[in-house]
Amino acid sequence: MIILGLDPHPSTHTAVALDARGVVLDSLSVQNDCDGLNQLWLWSVQFEDHCWAIEGAGNRYVAPLLALLCASEQSVYHIHPSLTSQYRARRGKKKNDLVDAENVARVLLANPQLPPYQLSTQRTRLQELSRTRDKLAQQRKANQMMLEALPDTTAASLSTALQAVLTSLEAALKELEHAMATLVAQVAPSLLTLQGIGVVLAGTVLAEMGDIQRFEDVHHFASYCGAAPVERGSGKNTRWCVNVGGNRQLNRVLHLMALTRLRCDERTKTFVAKKEQEGKTKRAALRALKTHLARELYRTLQASHVGGPIPAPS
Incomplete structure (x- = not known):
């Protein structure tokens, strides 16, 4: 089995082919667009028996490639970035896309028990909602602290502007939480029966856990x-x-x-x-x-x- 390790980025994808002995057979870097994905596909078919190890397979900018691979019934494995960094630390301090792609493949080679990645639109949606909400919540906290730290001599216009930003963030957070509540109710409403778990935490669990x-x-x-x-x-x-x-x-x-x-x-x-x-x-x-x-x-x-x-x- 040939392992095709992929280090994806919003603008480029870098892949390395690794055989069962851990020998690098070939590598390729392409643009993350239709032409680049076609190049990557043509490059991969030269390896008859192969599977894909993708760092951060749930990222949005990998979705077009995942759709292509799943439509072709390719075996895909999600590799968490923390695992890639562990293998990079063992093999030296050098870091670039080729090194990362090779280490992604080596993670799967050393951990064959990792489960195949299962594409789920709903899980991807929950991830987007959960992570976006976390970022907006951080922004709300930062703006609230700025507002509370303003001296009394500050112009009223500045306080008004910060309050408007806070109001906008609160409205966005409520909208995100409503969307998360709808998905959680469809997928696993029993999570909400556990003490200490609300809609936000239940959405985080389902987004991060997978199957x-x-x-x-x-x-x-x-x-x-x-x-x-x-x-x-x-x-x-x-x-x-x-x-x-x-x-x-x-x-x-x-x-x-x-x-x-x-x-x-x-x-x-x-x-x-x-x-x-x-x-x-x-x-x-x-x-x-x-x-x-x-x-x-x-x-x-x-x-x-x-x-x-x-x-x-x-």
């Missing part, structure tokens, strides 16, 4: 969320450390769920208190709670989403 069936069990899901501790040992010394990897958006969802339950749920307060009595610090107890919440989230998703791409609205 729940791609996780072999609850432990793999917790690890993907960065909520499973990592064993680090040598000889007789063994300890469990914080997992700084995983999907940070999902980890953030678990963190916010944990904070909400610590305020409102007596069982959660008892759980954390028990962990502290066992000798854990407050932070360690919170990490244990996030692992517990990841398991609850997995069971809920398994029950509500059978598998395959997120279904289209009926």
